[in-house]
Every structure is written in C-alpha cells, then in structure tokens.
Amino acid sequence: MTDPGTGPALDGCRIDAVDVHAFEVPTDGPGGREQDGTLEWDSTTMVLVRVHAAGRTGIGYTYGDVSAAAFLSGTLAPLLEGADPSSPPALWELMGRHVRNAGRPGVGAMAVSAADIALWDLKARLLHVPLVRLLPSYHDRVPVYGSGGFTNYPADRLAGQLAGWAGQGIGRVKLKTSRDPAADPVRLSAVREAIGDGVELFADANGALGRKEALYWAHRFHEQWDVRWFEEPVSSADVEGLALLRERGPARLEIAAGEYAYTTRDFVNLVDGGAVDCLQADVTRCGGITGVLEVAGLAAARHLDLSAHCAPAVSAHAFCAVRRLRHLEYFHDHVRFESLVFDGTLPPEAGALRPDTGRPGLGLDVKWADAEPHRVHGQRPGAHRTTGRGR
Numbered sequence: 118m119t120d121p122g123t124g125p126a127l128d129g130c131r132i133d134a135v136d137v138h139a140f141e142v143p144t145d146g147p148g149g150r151e152q153d154g155t156l157e158w159d160s161t162t163m164v165l166v167r168v169h170a171a172g173r174t175g176i177g178y179t180y181g182d183v184s185a186a187a188f189l190s191g192t193l194a195p196l197l198e199g200a201d202p203s204s205p206p207a208l209w210e211l212m213g214r215h216v217r218n219a220g221r222p223g224v225g226a227m228a229v230s231a232a233d234i235a236l237w238d239l240k241a242r243l244l245h246v247p248l249v250r251l252l253p254s255y256h257d258r259v260p261v262y263g264s265g266g267f268t269n270y271p272a273d274r275l276a277g278q279l280a281g282w283a284g285q286g287i288g289r290v291k292l293k294t295s296r297d298p299a300a301d302p303v304r305l306s307a308v309r310e311a312i313g314d315g316v317e318l319f320a321d322a323n324g325a326l327g328r329k330e331a332l333y334w335a336h337r338f339h340e341q342w343d344v345r346w347f348e349e350p351v352s353s354a355d356v357e358g359l360a361l362l363r364e365r366g367p368a369r370l371e372i373a374a375g376e377y378a379y380t381t382r383d384f385v386n387l388v389d390g391g392a393v394d395c396l397q398a399d400v401t402r403c404g405g406i407t408g409v410l411e412v413a414g415l416a417a418a419r420h421l422d423l424s425a426h427c428a429p430a431v432s433a434h435a436f437c438a439v440r441r442l443r444h445l446e447y448f449h450d451h452v453r454f455e456s457l458v459f460d461g462t463l464p465p466e467a468g469a470l471r472p473d474t475g476r477p478g479l480g481l482d483v484k485w486a487d488a489e490p491h492r493v494h495g496q497r498p499g500a501h502r503t504t505g506r507g508r
Contacts, residue, residue, distance in 0.1 A: 147271065153296065167483075193216075203240065216229060234431055238479045255442070279308050348373045376426040413441070
C-alpha cells in the first residue's frame with residue numbers, strides 16, 4: 118500500500134476535469150412533508166461534485182439549494198481544473214479566496230465544502246487508501262444517535278421511529294420540538310415510553326424559542342422526560358441566549374449548536390461566547406474535511422467535544438480525525454438519500470459507523486440509474502442532453 122501523503126501516484130498528477138450534479142428526493146413524511154421547530158420542507162437536495170485525475174474520481178457533496186451547483190460549475194470548477202490534487206488544503210485556501218466577493222458563508226461555504234470533500238476522496242483513491250487512513254485519525258469508528266422525530270409525525274410514527282433506532286443498538290435518539298410547545302408533552306411522553314429509560318433522549322428546537330421560553334422548557338424537558346441534550350433552544354445567532362441557557366438551565370442538560378457555522382470565526386464566536394457544552398459541525402457546510410480539521414483543533418484547544426451534524430457517509434471518515442469526538446447525527450433524510458444514490462454506505466454496528474477500510478477513499482460509488490430520476494442539475498456521465506431539471 119502506498120504511503121499516504123506523497124508517492125508515485127501523485128507525481129506530476131493534475132486534475133483533468135470537474136463535473137457537478139444535483140438531485141432532489143421527496144421526503145417521506147406525512148403528506149410528503151416534514152417539519153421542525155422553524156421550517157417545513159417537501160424534498161432534500163444534494164449537490165454532488167466529482168473531481169477527476171489520472172483515471173481516478175473523487176466524490177464530494179453538500180445538502181442545500183441547487184444554486185450551489187451553479188456556483189460550483191461556474192466559479193470553483195475552473196479553479197480546480199489543471200491543479201495539483203496532492204494538497205487539498207492548498208486548494209481549499211485558493212477556493213476560499215475566490216468566494217470572497219460572492220459571500221463566504223452559506224452557498225459559498227457549501228460549494229467549497231463539497232469540492233474539498235471530493236479532493237480528499239480523490240487523493241485517497243490516487244494513493245489506494247481509505248480516507249480514514251489518509252487523515253490524522255484518532256478513532257476507527259464514530260458513535261451515532263438516531264435523528265428525525267419531525268414535528269408533523271403522528272405519535273405512533275414518532276415513537277416507532279425512535280424506538281426502532283434504540284432497537285438497533287443506538288443508545289441515543291433525538292426528536293424535533295418547539296413548533297407547537299403545547300403539543301410537546303404528549304410527544305415526549307410517547308417517545309420516552311417507547312424507548313425506555315436506558316436510552317438517552319435529545320431534543321432539537323431549531324432555534325424556535327425565545328430565551329425565557331427556552332429556559333422554561335429546558336427545565337421541564339429534563340425534569341419530566343430526562344432529556345440530556347437541547348440543541349438550538351434559541352437561534353444559534355443568539356450567542357448570549359445560548360450562554361444564558363447553559364448558565365441557568367439544568368446542570369445535566371447540555372446545550373448544543375454549530376450546524377449553521379460556516380467559517381472558523383463562526384465557531385470561535387460560539388466557543389468564546391460560552392454558548393455550548395458540545396460544539397457541532399457539518400462537514401458539508403463548514404469547509405469540508407479541511408474545515409472540520411480546523412474546527413477539531415479549536416474544540417480540542419478549548420476542551421470541548423465536537424459532534425458531527427448529518428451527512429453520515431462523509432462524516433464517518435472525517436470525524437475519526439476529531440480528537441474530542443462525541444458522536445454523529447444519523448439523520449433520517451440523509452440516510453435515505455445516501456442509501457439511494459450511493460453504493461458503499463455504512464450501516465450502524467453496535468451504535469457506531471465504522472469506515473470500510475477495504476475500499477479506497479470514502480468507499481462510495483454513485484448509483485447513476487437510481488439517482489437519475491431525481492436529477493435537477495447537470496447530466497449523467499456519457500449522456501448528451503441540455504443541463505436542466507431532469508423530471
């Protein structure tokens with residue numbers, strides 16, 4: 118096996134081409150919709166980028182608006198074509214400079230994230246090693262928690278979904294709350310009865326509450342249903358509000374945020390503001406794998422654990438390189454999506470995802486025939502048609 122870092126596979130290697138795709142899959146919630154504390158949606162969109170060099174192809178992706186695909190195609194792909202793929206962080210820095218005037222947070226960061234993931238995957242494939250072995254890994258697996266429990270689920274589906282994860286040996290489960298706070302006691306009681314006392318229960322308000330309301334529910338969640346994790350009880354932009362919840366909420370109820378942090382400074386603001394007991398990061402939003410490595414260093418330096426937000430197929434590799442690793446959100450929508458479009462996704466084993474070290478890179482291959490009916494941008498490799506909506 119070639120030694121990671123440098124080697125004959127990278128000597129004189131250049132990126133031949135970059136292609137970009139986007140797919141949109143309807144949700145399977147009641148009436149085809151899902152809800153959390155602040156949002157309702159009827160589909161999930163994945164923007165997929167492939168980077169090619171020396172007969173190998175790296176895959177990266179992000180979840181967000183299809184406009185990220187246009188940004189990748191028009192702004193980032195031309196930067197990468199002809200570039201040396203041996204150092205993804207150097208190309209990450211280059212892309213970061215070129216998104217400055219377009220807006221670094223949001224779509225810009227998500228596009229860079231997808232490209233960075235593809236570059237790391239490509240380098241690992243060129244060196245014929247699994248990505249987890251190329252990264253400076255501390256772990257060989259990432260613990261998960263089941264996540265879904267949307268606010269528009271009827272009680273039987275809500276309880277059945279979370280109990281199903283518990284039955285698979287996943288020791289932590291999360292439901293969405295706070296869209297209609299008056300309805301939450303019935304929902305929480307149904308879930309707690311279904312999962313029993315031996316499974317940790319998490320709640321996610323998605324920033325739906327005000328400070329005083331959130332403080333009230335923090336105490337009630339913990340005292341009545343033994344909720345141990347309260348994610349974004351107030352908006353993640355309200356750093357002072359999150360800090361207030363940490364200071365005045367139950368001692369054994371952790372406050373979490375970070376999924377909407379796009380730049381390193383966003384994470385610094387949360388940490389310096391005393392806003393979180395556990396920091397979160399989304400590899401498909403925060404600058405890809407290179408971004409996660411930066412955030413991991415920040416978390417370690419501040420003695421905070423880091424939890425992975427969603428995108429399990431990538432996060433299972435990337436977060437093995439996080440020293441203060443807590444766990445990974447095994448999110449219902451992303452599990453469905455990745456199982457549909459990729460071969461090589463990982464099932465939980467004993468409550469964790471273990472990267473497949475028998476396959477190079479992320480170990481993923483696109484199932485084009487299954488993905489194609491859901492296309493909304495780009496064209497299938499080898500096809501000849503006008504770019505546009507595919508259905």
